Amino acid sequence: MASQMTEMLKGTLEGIVLAILGDQPAYGYEITGRLREQGFADLAEGTVYALLIRIEQRGFVDVEKVPSEKGPPRKVYSLNAQGRTQLDEFWRTWSFLAERIGHLKTAHAEGEK
Amino acid sequence: MASQMTEMLKGTLEGIVLAILGDQPAYGYEITGRLREQGFADLAEGTVYALLIRIEQRGFVDVEKVPSEKGPPRKVYSLNAQGRTQLDEFWRTWSFLAERIGHLKTAHAEGEK
């Protein structure tokens, strides 16, 4: 059974990761772990890696290989100028959608009075 | 170039339509028109019809054919008990996601101070 969340993440997950990278650079394994801690428990590891490759190919991030004490070298991603533009666009789209859906929700609440 | 909105609607559009039907019954052409008025200007008509068929097959709505004064008969959809359950589930999932992303946004705003 496909969870609601799976479908809802389509389109938003990219923005979420861009927002994380906008705060500070990070690498894939780290991002997956953080998201899982923050409630996205079922997030598939492969999903994050695929997404990172995608946003790299679109030129939203810069990549640097950094050796790790334990394990293979990390690929640290950092948001560049184009990525920041994309992130702003994400916030605009998200705000619009959230506002629209917010209206529906209050209408829903009104109806329950 | 696929718009951000297109991808973001995946998963949420179903909830939006369920919410509309939760308020009062409606038919496809009407729903498409209303959504377009409310800012989803680029929403494809076919998308709504496909979605309605989907939620009908999943048993979330009841259908009634009602003759129209002008044009072919309308298929009026109304939310049933199972649909209301699904709608509640949507609100839960949405609330969680919106809250999580809200955190990222404030973190973003903090960083801009």
Place this chain on the structure above:
DNA sequence: CCGACTAACTAGTGTTGCCAGGTACCGCTA
């Protein structure tokens, strides 16, 4: 008859997240 509006439907396409693996590096322990 023809265009415009209403109203519903469909086949094919692209994007996206998930599944279920695999590879590789390191340290610890039996």
Place this chain on the structure above:
DNA sequence: TAGCGGTACCTGGCAACACTAGTTAGTCGG
């Protein structure tokens, strides 16, 4: 030294979903 767990990254195939670009059909006015 062989195995195991943790770290870290990647891949091929699949399913769901919205969009494209149409088609069909009913009603009305010019």
